[in-house]
Amino acid sequence: MDEVSATQPERAARGAEDCVIHTRALTKRYRGGQLAVDGLDLTVPAGSVFGFLGPNGSGKTTTIRMLMGLIEPTSGTARVLGHPMPRSSRAVLPHVGALIEGPALYGFLTGRDNLLRYDAADPTADPRTRGARVAAALDRVGLTAAAGKKARAYSLGMKQRLGLAAALLQPRRLLVLDEPTNGLDPQGMREIRSLVRELASDGTTVFLSSHLLDEIEQVCTHAAVMARGRLVTQGSVAELAAGARGRLVVTTPDAAEAARVLKEQAVADVVVTDDRVTGEPPERDLAEVNAALVRAGVRVRGFGVERASLEDAFVALTGEGFDVAG
Amino acid sequence: MSRAEAAPGPARVAAGSPKPLWTLGLLRGELVTTFRRWRTLALLGVLAAVPVLVGVAVRIETGDGSSSAGGGGGGPAFITQITNNGLFLVFTALAATLPFFLPMAVGVVAGDAIAGEANAGTLRYLLVAPAGRTRLLLTKYATTMAFCLVATLVVAVFALAVGALLFPLGDLTTISGTRISFAEGLGRALLIALVVAASLIGLAALGLFVSTLTNSGIAAMATTVGLLITVQILDQIPQLHAIQPYLFSHYWMSFADLMREPVYWDDLVRNLELQTLYAAVFGSAAWARFTAKDITA
Ligand SMILES: Nc1ncnc2c1ncn2[C@@H]1O[C@H](COP(=O)(O)OP(=O)(O)O)[C@@H](O)[C@H]1O
Ligand SMILES: [Mg+2]
Numbered sequence: 001m002d003e004v005s006a007t008q009p010e011r012a013a014r015g016a017e018d019c020v021i022h023t024r025a026l027t028k029r030y031r032g033g034q035l036a037v038d039g040l041d042l043t044v045p046a047g048s049v050f051g052f053l054g055p056n057g058s059g060k061t062t063t064i065r066m067l068m069g070l071i072e073p074t075s076g077t078a079r080v081l082g083h084p085m086p087r088s089s090r091a092v093l094p095h096v097g098a099l100i101e102g103p104a105l106y107g108f109l110t111g112r113d114n115l116l117r118y119d120a121a122d123p124t125a126d127p128r129t130r131g132a133r134v135a136a137a138l139d140r141v142g143l144t145a146a147a148g149k150k151a152r153a154y155s156l157g158m159k160q161r162l163g164l165a166a167a168l169l170q171p172r173r174l175l176v177l178d179e180p181t182n183g184l185d186p187q188g189m190r191e192i193r194s195l196v197r198e199l200a201s202d203g204t205t206v207f208l209s210s211h212l213l214d215e216i217e218q219v220c221t222h223a224a225v226m227a228r229g230r231l232v233t234q235g236s237v238a239e240l241a242a243g244a245r246g247r248l249v250v251t252t253p254d255a256a257e258a259a260r261v262l263k264e265q266a267v268a269d270v271v272v273t274d275d276r277v278t279g280e281p282p283e284r285d286l287a288e289v290n291a292a293l294v295r296a297g298v299r300v301r302g303f304g305v306e307r308a309s310l311e312d313a314f315v316a317l318t319g320e321g322f323d324v325a326g
Numbered sequence: 327m328s329r330a331e332a333a334p335g336p337a338r339v340a341a342g343s344p345k346p347l348w349t350l351g352l353l354r355g356e357l358v359t360t361f362r363r364w365r366t367l368a369l370l371g372v373l374a375a376v377p378v379l380v381g382v383a384v385r386i387e388t389g390d391g392s393s394s395a396g397g398g399g400g401g402p403a404f405i406t407q408i409t410n411n412g413l414f415l416v417f418t419a420l421a422a423t424l425p426f427f428l429p430m431a432v433g434v435v436a437g438d439a440i441a442g443e444a445n446a447g448t449l450r451y452l453l454v455a456p457a458g459r460t461r462l463l464l465t466k467y468a469t470t471m472a473f474c475l476v477a478t479l480v481v482a483v484f485a486l487a488v489g490a491l492l493f494p495l496g497d498l499t500t501i502s503g504t505r506i507s508f509a510e511g512l513g514r515a516l517l518i519a520l521v522v523a524a525s526l527i528g529l530a531a532l533g534l535f536v537s538t539l540t541n542s543g544i545a546a547m548a549t550t551v552g553l554l555i556t557v558q559i560l561d562q563i564p565q566l567h568a569i570q571p572y573l574f575s576h577y578w579m580s581f582a583d584l585m586r587e588p589v590y591w592d593d594l595v596r597n598l599e600l601q602t603l604y605a606a607v608f609g610s611a612a613w614a615r616f617t618a619k620d621i622t623a
Contacts, residue, residue, distance in 0.1 A: 030622075068454045071620040093456035100454070104447025108363055120355035121455035121462075127351050166451060 019043050020174050020205045021050075021067060025076035028062050036062040038229040039076070044207055044222070049200045051216030051237070052209040054226030060209040061101050063226075064178050068098055081173060094124040097172040099180050103163025107152030111143055111162050114151050118166045125170060137165040141195070157188040164195065175199060176207045181215060193219050248281040250293065251302035258298045265289045281305055352457060356469045360435065366473070369431040370480050376427060377419035377485035384408050384415075385492045404582075411498045412489025413508070416515045417585065419485035420478070420522050424578050425558060428477055432526045433550035435473045436533025439466040440616065442543035444623040459617045463534070467609065470530040471523075478523040482515065504587040514584055521581045525597060528574040528604025529554060535612040541623040571596075574604050 021044035028037040037059040044050045054060050065071045067078055069086030078085045083092050105114050115134040119125045125133075138147050141161040146154065154162065160180065167175055177196070181189040196219050200206050210216055216223050217237065224234035233240060248267060252258045258277045259270050267279035267289070282289065290303050360366055388409045404417040440463070443449035452462060489495070498511045506514075533550040540546050557573045560566055570576050577597035583590040 031620075065450075065622070068450075069456075070450055070453060071622060072618075089453075089456050090458060093454055096454070098451075098454045100450055102447070104451055106359065106446070106448060109359065117355045117359060118451055118455055120351040121452045121457040123352075123456075123458065123461070125351075163451075 020046050020048075021078075021080055021207060023063075023067075023076065023078045026063065026066060026073055026078050027075045028059075028066060028071065029074045030062075036229055037066070037073075040229075040231050042224055042231065042234065044205065046205055047200075047203060048222040049196065049206045049208065049220045051220035051223035052207060052226065053211070053213065053216050053223055054209075055211050057228075058211075058226040059229040060211075060226060061178055062229075064098075064100055064176055064207075064209060068096070068100065068176065069093070070100075090123075094122055094170065095173040096176060097167025097169070097174070098176040098178075099160075099163045099167055100176070100178045102179075102182065103159045103166075105151040105154070105159060105162060107150065109151060110148050111151055111154065111158075111165075112138065112147040114162060115166055115169060119169050122170070133169055137168045140168055141165045142191075156183050157185070157191075160184060160188070160192070164192070168199075172204055174205045174207065178209045179211065180208065181210070181212070189215075246281070246305040247278045248286070248289075249302065249304055249306050250277045250298075250300060251275055252277065252293075252298055252300050254298045257296060258293060258300075261293050261296045261298060262289070265292050275301070278306075352461065352465050353468055356465050357472060360469050360473065361476070366435065369434060370477060373423060373427055373431060373477055373481050374484045376423050377415055377481060377488050380405075380419055380422060381408070381412075381415050381485070381488035381492050404585075407499070408489065408493055410494070411511075412491075412493035412495050413486070413498055413511050413515060415489035415493070416482050416485040417518065417582070419481050420518060420581065421579070423481050424522055424525065424581075425575075426554075428474075428481065428522070429526060429529050429554050429575070430551055431477050432470065432474055432530055433533050433554055434547045436470045436530045437537050437547035437550040438543045439470060439534055440537040441540050441546035442537075444541040444621070445543045447623060449623065450621055453621060460613065463538075463613055463616050466537075467530065467534055467612075470534060471527060474526040474530055475520075475523040478519050478526075482519040486515070500587040501582065501585045502587040506587070518581045518584050521584065521594065521597075522578075524601060525578050525581070526601075528601040528608075531605040531608035531612065532574070535608040535615065538612050538616040538619065572600070574600060576600070 021042060023040050023042040026037060026040040026042070027035075029035045040059075040063060042063070052060055052063070062071070066073050067080055067085060069089040069092075072086065080088075080092050081095055085092065105111075106117065109117065112134060115137060116130060119130050119134060120127070135144070135147075138144050141164050143158065143161055143165060146158060151159065151162065160183075164177075164180065167177075175196075180196070181192050184192065193215070196206055196208065200219075208216070208220065220237055222234070222236050223240055225232040225240075248262075250258050250262065253275055255272050255275055255277050259272050262270050262277060262279055265288070266282040266284065268282075270277060270279040286303075286305070290300065293300055293303075384405065404414045404421060407414040408418060440449065443452065453459065457465075496508055497505055498508065499505055529550075532553065533546070536549050536553070537543075537546045540549075554575075557575050561570055561573050561575055577593050577600060580593035580597050583592075583594055
C-alpha cells in the first residue's frame with residue numbers, strides 16, 4: 001500500500017500537507033446507470049490553485065459531491081485533507097469552504113441571516129464570534145451594504161457572492177468552487193477571479209472547476225482535465241501547455257511554395273492561411289528547415305514556433321474540440 | 327505557490343471538536359427559520375381562526391344564553407356547554423381541529439422539513455457546513471414537534487381568549503357530572519393541549535420519513551397530508567376494525583377522557599404508546615434513509 005493509506009495520525013497529517021485532495025480509482029455510477037465518474041486518480045497539491053477542467057457533463061460536479069461526502073462513491077476512495085471521505089466529514093468539512101453547483105439561499109431570510117444559519121450549522125463554529133465572522137465574510141465579498149436585504153431580491157451575481165461568503169465564514173484550508181463564475185457577466189467574473197487569487201495568496205488551496213479554458217489559464221497553477229468521466233491528464237499548467245508541442249509558423253508572401261518545401265522537410269499537417277503557413281515542427285533542427293526555405297527562394301518574413309495554449313493541449317489529448325459534451 | 331506558504335498553523339490543529347453549545351445553535355436557527363416563514367404563520371393563522379369562528383357561531387346561534395339542546399356524541403359534546411362556561415371552547419376547538427386542521431399543518435411542516443431544503447439546494451450547504459446528517463434530522467424532528475406544541479397552544483389560547491370574551495367563566499361540570507373548580511378546569515385544559523400535541527408526534531415522524539424520500543417539498547407535503555386523509559377514512563370503515571387500533575389517529579379523541587372524573591386512562595395511554603411506536607418506527611426509517619442517501623439536489 002502507499003502513503004495515503006497509512007493509518008497512523010502523523011502519516012495522515014503529512015499526507016494532508018502534501019496533497020489536499022487525493023482520490024484513487026474513484027468511480028460513481030448513478031442509480032439510472034449513468035457512469036458519471038470513471039476510475040479517477042486525482043492529486044491536488046497543497047497551496048495550489050487547481051483547475052478542474054472539463055466540458056459540461058464530464059463529471060466535475062459528481063466528483064466534488066463525492067469529495068464533500070454528499071454522495072457515496074460506487075467504488076474507489078477519496079481523501080480530503082488526509083482523511084477518508086465521506087467517513088471523516090465531521091473532522092474535515094469545517095476546514096473546507098464549498099460552492100457546489102451554484103449558490104442556494106433562503107429567499108425569505110436576509111443575506112446576513114442566511115450566513116448566520118449556515119454558520120450555526122457548523123458545530124465547530126464559535127457562537128460568540130459568529131456575528132463578527134459573518135460581518136467579515138460579507139465585507140470580503142462586498143455585500144455589507146446589501147446584508148439586510150432579503151436574499152430573494154439579490155441578483156445572480158450577489159447570490160454567487162453570498163455563496164462565496166458562506167464558504168469564507170471560517171479560515172479554510174481548502175476552498176472548493178464548482179463553476180463559480182457560471183452565469184456571471186464579465187465584470188462579475190473578474191471580481192470572482194481576483195477574489196480567488198487573493199485567497200490563494202493567503203495560502204488557501206483552491207480547487208476550481210470550470211468548463212472555461214481561459215479561466216483556468218488565468219488563475220490556476222495546476223489543472224486536471226476531465227472528459228466523459230475520465231481523467232485525461234493532470235499537472236502544473238505550465239507542464240500541460242508544454243506537453244502539447246507548439247506549431248511552426250512561417251510568415252511569407254510565397255505561401256504556396258513555402259508549404260511545398262515544408263512538406264518536403266517532413267513538416268506534418270501543413271495549413272496555409274493567407275501569408276501564414278503553419279505545421280507540426282519536425283524532429284530535425286529547425287535551422288535546416290529555414291535554410292531549405294531560403295534555398296528554394298522563399299522570401300521569409302517570420303519564422304518560429306508558437307507556444308501551445310492549454311486548448312491546444314486539450315485538443316492534442318482528446319483529439320476533439322473543447323465544446324464537445326460528454 | 328510554495329508549500330511553506332500552504333501550511334498555516336492554527337487551522338490544521340483543531341480538527342473539529344464540537345463545543346457543548348452548538349446543537350442548540352442549529353436548533354435555534356431552525357426554530358427561527360421555521361417560525362419566521364410566511365407559510366408557518368399562515369398555518370397558525372388558520373388554526374387561530376377556528377376557535378374564533380366556533381365561538382362567534384355559538385354566540386350568534388344561542389342569542390341570549392338560551393341553552394341549546396342536543397349535540398353530537400364524543401368530543402363535540404363539549405359544544406353545548408360553551409354558553410355556560412367559555413372554558414369549554416378550548417375543548418371544542420381542540421376537538422374540531424384535531425381530526426384535520428392540526429395534523430394537516432403538521433404534515434406540511436414535517437413533509438417540507440428535509441425535502442424543502444433539498445428542493446431549495448440549501449440541504450447540500452447545511453451538510454457541507456457540516457451540520458451532520460443525524461444532527462440535522464434530530465433538529466428537524468425537534469422543530470416539527472415544537473411546531474406541534476405551538477400549533478396546539480395557538481388553538482387553545484385563542485379559544486380561551488374568545489371563550490373569556492364571549493361567555494361566562496367559572497366552575498365546570500365534567501363529563502361524569504362532577505363539579506371541578508375553574509382553576510382545575512384550566513389545568514385540565516392545559517393537560518389536554520399537551521396530550522393533543524403529543525397525539526401528533528407519530529404523524530410528525532411519518533411526515534419526516536416521507537420528507538427524506540423525495541427532493542420535492544410539495545410532493546412530500548402532499549403525500550403526508552394524503553396519508554392523513556387515507557388513515558382518517560380507513561378509521562371510519564367498520565369492516566376494517568381489526569387494523570384500526572394501529573392507525574395513528576385511532577385514539578386521538580381520547581383526550582376527552584381527561585374530562586372524566588376519575589380520569590379514564592386506558593385510551594389515553596394507548597394513544598401515547600401508539601405515537602411512541604410510530605415515532606420509533608418512522609424515526610428510524612427516516613434516519614436509515616437520510617444517513618445513506620445520495621444528496622444530488
Ligand atoms: N443525479 C443524477 N442522476 C443521474 N445522472 C446524473 C445525476 N447527476 C449528474 N448525472 C449525469 O452524470 C454526468 C456528469 O454530470 P456532472 O457531474 O454534473 O458533470 P459536470 O459538473 O462536469 O457538468 C452527466 O452525464 C449527468 O447527466
Ligand atoms: Mg457541474
